[in-house]
Amino acid sequence: MKKLSMLILLMLFTLTVGCSKNDKLNNINANILNERPYDVAMKQDLLCLMMAYPDHAVNVEKSSDGKVYLVMKSGNKILYDDKKQKSFNEKLQNPDLQDMMEQVYPLDNLNKLMDENFDPGRFRVYPLLKEVYGGTKEQVQKNLVNVNIGVQFNKNNGAAEALNSVMKELIPLAQRRKDVASCVFPSSGTFNYRVISGTNQLSPHAFGIAIDLARDKRDYWKWASREQGEERIKSYPPEIPKIFEKYGFVWGGKWGHFDTLHFEYRPEIILKARYFSDRYDINKPWYGDLPVESLDSQRYIEIIDNIFD
Numbered sequence: 581m582k583k584l585s586m587l588i589l590l591m592l593f594t595l596t597v598g599c600s601k602n603d604k605l606n607n608i609n610a611n612i613l614n615e616r617p618y619d620v621a622m623k624q625d626l627l628c629l630m631m632a633y634p635d636h637a638v639n640v641e642k643s644s645d646g647k648v649y650l651v652m653k654s655g656n657k658i659l660y661d662d663k664k665q666k667s668f669n670e671k672l673q674n675p676d677l678q679d680m681m682e683q684v685y686p687l688d689n690l691n692k693l694m695d696e697n698f699d700p701g702r703f704r705v706y707p708l709l710k711e712v713y714g715g716t717k718e719q720v721q722k723n724l725v726n727v728n729i730g731v732q733f734n735k736n737n738g739a740a741e742a743l744n745s746v747m748k749e750l751i752p753l754a755q756r757r758k759d760v761a762s763c764v765f766p767s768s769g770t771f772n773y774r775v776i777s778g779t780n781q782l783s784p785h786a787f788g789i790a791i792d793l794a795r796d797k798r799d800y801w802k803w804a805s806r807e808q809g810e811e812r813i814k815s816y817p818p819e820i821p822k823i824f825e826k827y828g829f830v831w832g833g834k835w836g837h838f839d840t841l842h843f844e845y846r847p848e849i850i851l852k853a854r855y856f857s858d859r860y861d862i863n864k865p866w867y868g869d870l871p872v873e874s875l876d877s878q879r880y881i882e883i884i885d886n887i888f889d
Contacts, residue, residue: 615860616860617860619866619888620860620866622648622660622661622678622888623866623867623884623888624852624855624856624866624867624868625660625677625678625681625852626640626648626650626660626677626884627867627870627880627881627884628681628848628851628852628855628856629650629677629681629708629848630650630880630883630884631847631848631851631876631877631880632737632828632846632847632848632851633708633712633737633847633848634876635653635737636652636653636711636712636737637650637651637652637653638651638652638653639651639883640883640884640887641657641887642887642888647659647660647661648660648661648887650677650708652708652711653711654711656707656711658677658705658707658708658711659676659677660676660677660678661676661677661678662676666679668697671703672699672702672703673779673781675703675704675705676705677705677708679703680703680704680705680848681848681849681852682703683698683699683700683703684700684852684853684856684857685700685701685830685834685849685850685852685853686700686834686853687825687850687853687854689818689822690813690814690818690833690834691814692810692813692814693806693809693810693813693836693838694834694835694836694838695836696806696836696837697836698835698836699835699836699837700830700834700835700849700853701830701835701844701846701849702832702835702837704781704784706781706782709782709784709787709789710787712736712737713734713736713737713739713787713788713789714734714736714787717773717786720734720771720773720786720787720788721771721773723735723736723788724771724788725740727740727743727744727747727770728744728747728748729747729751729767731767731769731770731771731791732770732771732788733770733771733788733789733791734771734787734788734789734845737845737847738828738847739788739789739845742827742828742829742845742847743791743827743829743845745827746823746824746826746827746829749823749826750764750820750823753819753823757817759817760817760819760820762794763793763794763796763816763817763820764793764794764820765793765794766794767791767792767793767794768792768793768794768795768841769785769791769792770785770788770790770791770792771785771786771788772785772786773785773786774786777802784844789844789845789846790842790843790844790845791842791843792841792842792843793820793841793843794841795841796812796840796841798811798812798840799812799838799839799840799841799842800838800839800840800841801835801836801837801838801839809838809840812833812838812840813833813838813840816833816840821833821834821843824843825850825853828845828846828847828850829843829844829845829846829850830843830844830846830849830850831843832844855867855868855869855870856868856870867881
């Protein structure tokens with residue numbers, strides 16, 4: 581009997597040690613999945629940018645001093661990473677492409693307000709926006725077209741077409757549901773060549789790539805407390821941002837500095853959210869599960885691989 585008891589104890593000890601080792605291995609594997617090497621993140625960011633702006637971002641270059649640039653059709657080059665340590669406000673005021681792409685936009689439905697300095701899509705690299713949508717007020721105005729709800733939007737890079745597609749889905753939904761209609765109409769505007777309040781930076785409305793829907797006093801972080809903002813977000817119909825995100829728009833309700841009525845056409849942010857979440861698997865290629873059937877995707881991957889491999 582004593583031998584049997586000792587045998588049972590030995591088996592239990594072995595199982596416990598084995599579980600401990602397995603737990604450690606699982607933790608190691610989890611860390612491998614979550615840690616994204618800098619070079620991989622850079623490749624993914626550049627790929628998203630080239631896919632998001634196919635008529636404008638045509639190449640990637642690496643200089644002799646190791647700096648990486650996104651090359652535009654005009655020949656202008658936009659620096660990927662200035663390698664400077666920046667505070668949140670410094671990134672907001674003078675972001676590079678790495679800063680702009682760093683925070684991963686959440687595609688899930690929200691049930692609470694985001695952390696205060698979590699603002700994916702709020703960082704904007706103006707040389708990129710000016711290349712794509714127009715460098716002056718006059719250039720932007722030439723690119724404006726009417727959208728099916730009677731507002732003007734920038735036709736470049738498929739922005740106006742994307743808003744038309746949104747409204748084709750959103751209007752019938754609003755006709756069936758009062759809660760959706762009250763959040764959508766009346767629109768608070770699209771194109772407006774102005775700076776962001778309290779800054780010297782152009783608003784995305786100045787490029788004709790943003791739309792503000794129906795206004796509520798709880799919609800903006802400067803108008804309302806965080807508690808009021810969270811209350812508004814919890815009651816906001818999730819179908820609205822879901823439809824916008826489907827066509828490349830980010831929602832200001834998913835910013836810590838919340839702007840709940842605001843939707844902005846930022847296909848590069850949505851592409852990263854869709855294909856490159858915060859998990860990384862070393863057993864997959866750096867472009868992960870991105871579909872590579874299209875010739876464009878294959879070409880962009882080849883361009884990037886040729887630069888870095």
